[in-house]
Structures are given as structure tokens and as C-alpha cells.
Amino acid sequence: MFLKMRNHLLSITHNKKGFNMNTIKSLIAIVLLLTLISSLESVHAATDCAAQSDMSTAECNALIALYTSTNGAAWSDSPDNQWNQDNSPCSWTGVTCSGLNVIEINRNSQGLDGTLPDLSDLNSLQNLYLSSNQLTGGIPDLSALTNLQYLYLGENQLTGDISDLSNLNNLTELGLDNNQLTGDIPTLPTSLVNTNLGYNTLTGETGNTATIKDSDWKDTQTVPPTNLSTTVLSDNKIRVNWTLIPYQTDGGYYQVKYATTSGGPYTNAVTKTADKSVNNDTVTGLTPATTYYFVMETYTQAHGSQQNALTSIHSAEVIAITLSSTTCPSGNTAYVDKTATGVNEGSSWNDAFTELYLALKPTYLSYCTNVTEIHVAQGTYTPGNLRTDTFQLANNLAIYGGYPTGGGTRNSDPATNNTILSGNMGNVNTHADNSYHIVTANNTDNTAILDGFTIQFGRATKSGSGVCNTNHDGRCGAGILNIKGKPTLENLILTKNTAFQSGGGMANLKAGASPILDNVSFISNTASKHGGGIFNETDQLTISNAIFKGNKAQTAKGGGIHINGGTHTLTNVIFSGNKAIDGGGLWNQNAILSTLTNVTLSANQPTGITNKASSLLLSNVILWENLNQEITNNSTVTVNNSIIKGSSGSNWWTDNG
16 A cells, blocks of 8 residues: 655555565654644744734734733633634634624633723624623723624623613623622613623613513513503592513512602502512502502512612503592482593582492492482493402492483483493403403392493403302303392393303393393303303393394303293394304293293204293294204293294204103
């Protein structure tokens, strides 16, 4: 075989007889020559920035300045990192280039010891990582590095002020923690999404913290709660409600502050929250008939990853007016108008309550015993700010909607001067925080009247097990929940209400419940189980002049109405397009007698009526084109003057009795 030197100085032939002495001497000479060449190659000249072509001379000089001022020869990976050893700086360890510019320097944990030089000539630099070294002195002016996105100088021994970073509008991450920095926190760019200034001795407050997008400032809890709202409780109490900050683990609390003029000065409420998991606080000792402006602050005590106790900037203001003290109307009527600008006491249209729940407070009604009617102007009214808040009807009290703004002649048609009772409170863009039960009529008699309203967006979606009669709170009766009540309900539209269990539009529960409904419409309500429109387990249900359309019982029975027990009367009622697993229009079970007069059931799925263990009387009833069958029956049905027609190819009647 042949072995050739790369410099072609020598070639040796190996023959079959083996090596002779001359050959051995030649090999020794080759080894010595290679050793000499290697030693010569290990001697490197310092970088000549003017001679290199990787980047501008100025950028190269800035790299050499960093190397020199931080004792580069003693860096942990020297001399293997090639810094200041050749004229190819873009190939040095930790240097990344794009085109003819340096875009990243990464010398984390490499034993850099010294001060930082001027780096202004590295004006294309995007990422600078110099954490976990022994850097001393101050932070140089970095304002020329406008392309900087990541700046990490943490875990060094840097001192002095933080230089102005406000013009670094591409900066998204900043780590200056675990140094010896002092002075005021400077104005930071709003582009930041991750900031760590911990374990320094810094003072002041940064005003842009609350606008930083999903930042670690949230983890240090220097932002206040959001979505503030108020509930007026009396002439001297107002409850402030809010959305919690995303992270509540660290110790601390929320502080409500208030003032009688916008912008303050603010006074701390007497109480503060126990911790950061509380979403409301009641402010007491206020002056009647007074406008108050409320803000919130978050306080975080010092802890393991944050040396300093922090108080956030305050939230945006929210306004509320306390009730006038013990002011009752001269007549028997209290007034409610969303647009009223008076003293919010309900004595006239000008001084009307701006929220219906104020007029329904037991403290008000028990004091103003002369009030037997409440007149409500058009607008949208919510029962409060908590999911458990509700409009509770009261005996000897009639609530009439349909008045024009500012008062005038009432129109009982809910579609005219539309007066809406809505469960959509808090964040209006989601239904997750909607009221469990918009209206409740518990333990009322027929003098409790609700007339002329649209009731919508109730969400009885509280999880839990059991049936409605034993576990109804938050789960049954999203539009109206009636327990043992006998209210009079007239000229109502119940729409787009949803129940986790039963009774999307309305649930009537327990012995004694006997509501009277006249001129009502149940449209597009949903129950996960029974009774998309109405779920009824009561003594008596009386309905006249009603429409049940597009309601759903998703996994069980009674798309329009689910009846279980009692004696019931339905007159002049239309069931159309309702859906359920069974009894699309009406599920009638265990009823002593259900009487339907002038009732039409059409296009319901899968049947118009399912009658189980009940007596059913049909007079002047039309069952037409319901899917599969018009009636499924295993008990007694009496039919008078009625039209019952099956859809094409299906049976009109199934009788299992």
C-alpha cells in the first residue's frame, strides 16, 4: 500500500518483505514533522476586524470589546470557542449571524467577569443572553438596540439604575433578576410579555404593567381585578363584584377603594378580602342618595420568588348610587327606568330606580308597605351580579313591564316597549356567568303578578346529581323557578333559557305549586333532561293562550311540556317544532286528569303526545304531522271533536292500554 503526506513531501512503499531500518527512520521523521506542523497550526493570530468579511468592522470591534472587558481568555469554554482567534467571528461559539449582521449573542454561564462595554454598534442584535456570570458595574445604554427581542442579564452582580428601555418596542422578554440594581423602575415597553426584575432593590411602580400581554407580572400579581360591577344593597351599602386575577396562589388580598368624585382621592373600604380567591366585597357606612366611584387594588406580600411586597395600580372606575334613605312613593306605585337620572328612589319616573332588583329588595318592600305595583320602562334588567341573584316575586305585588322610556302609556305586548329580564350579567360575551334562575316565585300566591316581560338567557347549569324536587338550585328552571308558588304570569316571552337538569324555560316543583299562565310564549328553551319549555311536578298547571315552539328536552322527555302528576288545564295552546327523546310536544305521566281544549300539536318529534298512566281529555284538538306518531298511549284518552292525522306512512295512534 501507499501512504502519502498531504504536502506531498514524501511517499513510502510497503512491500511484502516488511519494513527495513530506513523505513523506520523515515516514519519517525514523518511523526516529528506532523508534530511540528500541528504546533505551528495551534498558534493563532488575534482577530483582525478590518480583514474579516463576516460583518461590519464596527460590529466585530463590539464583539472584541465584550471579549476583552469580560476577561474572555478565562471564559469557561476558552480557547475552544474561537473568540478572538480567527477572522470568522460568525463561527464563534454563541454568535449567530444573519447576512452581515450579528443577531444573537449567547454567553450564559460562561464565567464572564468584568463590566459590559458599549454595545451600540450591534444594532441588528435580537437576542442577548449573558445571565449567570460575574458581571459587575452598570448596564450600558442599550437604546440603539431597537431590534432587541430577548434581553437576559440576570444572576450577575450588576449595580446602578436600569437604563432607559422604553424605545425597545420589539422587546418581549426581559430578565434582570438577582442583581444589585437600585433606583426607580423605568418606563418599560408595552411589547413585553415576560418580565423578571426580582431580587433587586427597585422602587416605584410601572404604569404599563396591566397592559402587558399574559406576562409574568400576573404571576407576581401586580395587576388589579377586572370587570368591576356593583350591586346597590341599601341606602348605605354597595357590593362590589369583580373577575379574579388569573393567579391567586401568593399571599395577599384585594382592597376596594371609593370616592365621591371621579378620579379620587380614594378612601380604603373598612374591610379587605381574606385572600385573592374572593370575588366580591360589601362596602358599608355610605351616605344615602350619593354617587360613588369604586376602584380595586391587588396587594401581594413578599415571598420566595419576589422579595418585595407589591401593590398594583388601581383598576378602572365603576360607578354606583346609594338608595335614598326611607323614601317611599306617595301612591302605591314604584317606578323603574334604566335611563332615569334622578335620585334612584323609585318615587316617580324622573327619580325611578335604575334597576328592578332595587325595587324588589325585601328591605324596601317591608318599609314601603304602600307599594303594590311596580311599573318598569323598556330596557334590559339583570337580577344582580352573582349567579345566585334572582328576581323574587312577592305577594300583593304586581310587576308590569312595557312602559316607554320616561313613562307613558303601557303596552302589554312584550314585543312592544320590550322590557327584558336577562340572565346575561357580568361578561356579556359569555353565558358561563349567567343567572341560575332569572325569576323565582317560591311560596307566592296568585297576588304575585308578573306581566309584560321577555325572560331570556337564564343558565341553570350548575352541575350535580339528583332530581329537581330534591336538588333544584342552579339546575332546574333557568327562566322561572317556582317552588310551592301560585303566581300569576301574563304576557310573557321565555326564550333561550337552558337548564342542566330539567325545565329550561320554567320548573314548577313540590306540592302546592299551582301557577296560572296566560298569553305566554316558550320559544327555543333547552333542558338537558326533561321539559325543554316547562317541567311540571305540581298540583295544578293552568295555561291559556300560549305557544310552545322549538323547545328541546335533549336526553329525556317532554320537549314542550313535561307533566308528572296533578290536574292540569291547557286551553288555546300551540305546540310546534318541539323535540325530545319521547313526547316531543307533551309528555303526560301520572296525571289525575290533563284537559286539552283548542290545542294544536304539529311537527313535534318524535310524537305529539305521550300519555303514560294518566287520564287525558282532548277537546277540539289537532294533532298533525308529528314525527312517527301523533299519540303514544298506555292509559285512558277521551277524544271529542278533534282531528288526529299521522304523517305519511306512519301510524296516527299507538295504544298500549
